[in-house]
Amino acid sequence: DRNGEEIYVDPSMKKDAARIYISQKANIDGYFKLAAGKVGKSTARSGIGIKADAVRIIGREGIKLITRPESKNSQGGKIEFVKGIDLIAGNDDSGLQPMVKGDDLISLLISLVDQIGQLNGIVQGNLTAQITVNTAMLAHTHAIPGSPLPDPVFQGIVAGMQSKLGIQGAISQALSRVGGEFLKMKYLKPVSPTYILSRYNNTN
Structure with missing residues (x-):
């Protein structure tokens, strides 16, 4: 002192x-x-x-x-x-939150990008089918005057497109749902070895 x-x-x-x-x-x-x-x-x-x-x-x-x-x-x-x-x-x-494991996150993002690409393919297929129908409508005429009757050629085109789109759409949707569930199980569930979050290390 x-x-x-x-x-x-x-x-x-x-x-x-x-x-x-x-x-x-x-x-x-x-x-x-x-x-x-x-x-x-x-x-x-x-x-x-x-x-x-x-x-x-x-x-x-x-x-x-x-x-x-x-x-x-x-x-x-x-x-x-x-x-x-x-x-x-x-x-x-x-x-405080678990840290993200970079390699597993990259794998998840690549898989998501691939799925988005597949969905783009489905949309493109629908667009192509719609263009086909529109083209058929532009060329459509009625051979019999008076009350319009269904054009059998046009009916065949539309029916074919609807059948094709219905089958492809159902298959694509089913595969997309399965793929989404698979990604969740692989990367977003703690029990998975490729879970994107660290089980031990945390940060805020």
Whole structure:
């Protein structure tokens, strides 16, 4: 103090300008007042906490963040399941969501683009059929004067187009529905190995 007397205070994880905390057994999240996230809070486990105004981790040949390299923790207890990595901005985990796995997302988008291309083909087929009908109507005349009678040639064209479009449309719609359900099962269901979201890693 001003009189030269030493003043002893408890350490403050909040007020210290910078701190590296290492402990064999600690409640590291509680000490630093950290959000639980999806990983949860560490209790009575060895821990290292690093806090400062700015923390930088630099690796000239890469950086790895790895969880559960062994099957037991520092206390000798068995680690029952894999915990992932949470990236939490603002120490607020309320909006935490699973990260997207890029390769699987690309595969899904390619499949969707292919399905859209198939739908475009169906639309183009319908347009071509409609042009055929319109052309037949332009050339249509009645051979018998008076009350108009159905033209058998025109009737044949329309009937043929309707039959063709009906069959093709039913098949295309069925295949499209099956394809859509397949994509949902393959990429959007957590049980699938190609699920586009990470089962372990989250961010906000």
